[in-house]
Amino acid sequence: MSTEQAEATVTAFMLVKTTPEWLAMTVQERVDAFATQVVPAIEARTAGVRSRFYDTEFYSARVTDVWVWEADDHHAYRLLVDALRETPFWDRYFEVVDLLVGTENGYARTYGVAPVATITT
Template sequence: MKKTYTILILYRATDLWLSLTREERADVFEKELAPLLNKFSKTLNVRLFDSEAFHAETSDFIIVETSELNDYYYFIEHLRDTSLFGKPYIVLNDIIMGLENGFKDFEENEA
């Protein structure tokens, strides 16, 4: 049985991103991010969250769920080629990966 990994990608929007109009931001999303989300939609479940009202360092985060770590890796490589990282419009704060209830799998396989 494949394991499902959950990855939290914590990042901060830069002043360059914030200086764009909402229409310009939507354009970047549609031209650069939406095609990547579509490309990996069969193997990655990607959810986008805002957190700027609740956290000083992390303005946004992404939750990715996948059992295909290679596809996650390729997604990140493609993402790094976008203007989000290139301008940069965002700066990564942290990436955290985990297995839901991983201890149970460990205990069952080590018994």
């Protein structure tokens, strides 16, 4: 795999809204549902995918959570979405409001320039 391919990971910002069914569960039931229904489906269908979760219900009525998925490539991302669609996560526990998918610094690779970024210490 070339360096350019290795750097071209896919990042997806999955904007979701909780459903009444999810909110009716206890916290432990939610944890159990995710651990037994969602994670095994993802692990069985894809590799090279990482996730982070952000709560936004404090600031937005339309989107309650942002799930950030990083996939090694577009194929791994497609497998992730296929896996999620076959679980209660998709349109039962959460409404998928929007998907924002991109590659970090894609313009820099396209034009052969250094990426522009800020770093604070």
